[in-house]
Amino acid sequence: MKIDFANLTYQYRLYKDEIDEAILKVLNHGKYIMGPEVGELEEKLCEFTNSKNAITCSSGTDALLLAMMALGIKPGDEVITTPFTFIATAETIALLGAKPVFVDIEEKSYNIDSTKIEEKITPKTKAIVSVSLYGQPSDLDEINEVVKRYNLFHIIDGAQSFGATYKGKAEAHYCDIYTTSFFPAKPLGCYGDGGAVLTNSDELAKKTKMLRVHGQNKRYHHKYIGLGARLDTMQAAVLLVKLKHYKKDLALRQEVAKKYSEQLKNVKNIILPFVKNNRTSAWAQYSIRVPNRDELQQKLKESNIPTAVHYPMPLHMQECFQYLGYKKGDFPVAEKVSEEIMSLPMNPYLRGEEIHYIVDKVC
Template sequence: MKIDFANLQYQYQLYKEEIDEAIHKVLDKSNYIMGEEVNELEKNLENFTDAKNAITCSSGTDALLLAMMALDIQPGDEVITTPFTFIATAETIALLGAKPVFVDIDEKTYNIDPSKIEDKITPKTKAIIPVSLYGQPADIDAIQTIADKHTLKVIVDGAQSFGSTYKDKTDSNLGDISTTSFFPAKPLGCFGDGGAVFTNDETLATKMKQLRVHGQNKRYHHKYIGLGGRMDTIQCAVVNVKLKHYKKDLALRQEVAQKYTDALKDKDIILPFIAYDRTSVFAQYSIRVQDRDEIQAKLKEQGITTAVHYPMPLHLQECFSYLEYKKGEFPTAEKVSDEIMSLPMNPYVSDEEIKFISENLIIS
């Protein structure tokens, strides 16, 4: 048996007729940049999330850039975030000349630990970026309370979590700005790069719309230094189709996660923990094991693809050596990065495949 990790081809075949028709409509009109499908997707995203403003952009990375640029993050500012995430979260802070300031994670949810944030706040701190890792939001109320106390902004990095909820609100409707990614392997993915920013602040929304088109407030008149951050019309057309089916696909993802949990609960591994007041979209189904390399090798022999999200926390990455963090400063993030392992996860993992994975996941 060979088990596909994300099974993107299966999903395409499932919705092929609708997707092909949507793409060909764009081709027939040849309106590849800011075509009508862009506005259509933004309205659909607003309806899905209840956010007042959804603004599509070229990637989840550019979504973070747009958010921080809209909030006027400047060189020398400090932005607090987690060291246990994809590099884009901190990379974008550094690209703007600001300083990423890391805070260790909660060992159960793997998200930033709010109890450790306040100690890292200085007069240079301007924002906090919690990450909804693996599809589950962080403890936003605790984070927002700290932010309000110190007059800080909150940007939710929801690259992995579109459709998740925190206290019955989608995580696209949290913080000052929330971001997401439509990278193909995300729960809601396009056929290339794409992303979006969400905000209930009309002033921020207007600014981000201008920033994504080189800071223009009208054609060839530039109010801000911006970027080429538009999402292609064809990609918006693809996501429009997939969004129609997303609630069903999301329910299937959560069913697959529960079946994994039921199949693995008696093994000597740490399973995903979802807090009682949240839901996860399970962008990954990540477990913690000892002897990870050996286990991955054995699973690979059986045709079972696994992945590690993420093998090295950001404070130990070479590119952030200038921050002068040392090994041991964030022990929970370091421990989890040594043990974490993601199993194949998509809405279409079958009962047979889950049984096969469980039987071959041998813990010595």
């Protein structure tokens, strides 16, 4: 048996007629930049999340950058975040000349440990970026208590979590700005790069829209230093089709995760994913922890089962962040998890027999 990690080709075949028609429509009207599908997608994203504003953009990284620029993050500011995430979370902070300040993670959820945030706050702290790792929201109420107490901004990096909920609502309702990614392998992915910024603040939405188009408030008049960060119309067309089926795909992801957990729960030396009671995960990944990761990955590879490691090195140990002065041992939970974590194939279309085959080989 040969397993596909994300099964993007199967998904295309499933929705082929709709996707082909949507792409052909764009080719026929020729409005490749900011065409009508972009605005339509933004409306549908608002409907899906019950948010006031959605601004699509060119990638999840640019979504983070736009969010920080809209909030006025500048050189000398400090922004608190997690060291256990994709580099874009902290990279965008550094690109603006601000200082990433890391806080260790919880060992169960792998998200930022909300009990350790307050001790890292200084007069220079401007914002907190929580990351909904693997699709699960952080402890948003606890984070927002700190945010309110110290008059900070809260950005949620939801690159992996679009469609997840916290206390029954979309994450965009628990922060100043929520960002997400439409990278092809994400739960809701396009056929290239793409992302979005969601906010209930009309003021922040207005500024973000300008920043997305070089800070322009009318043609060739620039209020801000901005970016060329638009989502192209073709990607919007693909996402419109996929978004129609997304609730069903999310439900299927839940079923896949449930089957994995049921079949792996009694296996020794494996730590399974843990989702807290008052939230749901979008299950961007199904990640287990094992003491013999390299050996297990090789064995699975020999059985045509692809795996991935998200992420093998915490950000505070990356060469590009050496200037921050962190060292090995500063964030022991993140370091421990990074040595043991590995992701099994996860997509809505994994069949029962495929899951059983994967579990059998893991065992």
